[in-house]
Amino acid sequence: MGTFRTNQNNANIHKLNTLISTVIVIFLLNLSLQIWLLYTALNYALEDNAQIATIAFIGSLVIFIICLGFLYYLPTGKPAENDH
Template sequence: MSTFRRAQSQAHPNKTSTLMLAIVVLLILNVTIQIWLLYTGLNNALEHNKGIAFPAFIGSFTILIINCGLLYYLPRRRR
């Protein structure tokens, strides 16, 4: 049975390289959003707007799950 992993391993190095780059760019973007969420949640909590902190945490945790999921699609090391 053919899986995406097998196809990925057989793909041209240029393709896997592009995929790797895309995943790294997505991770950087997600981490940037998380920094913004932490900054906003913290500042609002210190300003007594406590309602922001919990949704910010939920958003940040969701992004963490997405990031961990993205690691699954990292191309395998070449042999």
């Protein structure tokens, strides 16, 4: 590999740190949404509104898939000095 990526990494030494923090914040936001959906599903299902529980489940599933997708963006760690 050329020196471009190495120089980029040297120029932005906090890049991985920012990236993983961002991903974690997005995960936490997603989880908050899912907790809200679970609460809503329970609340409405107990009131015999089953269709809302179904929609909440679909929403929760979509958020879970988004979370799985974000795992792709997790940095694998800083490359070793001789790894280029």
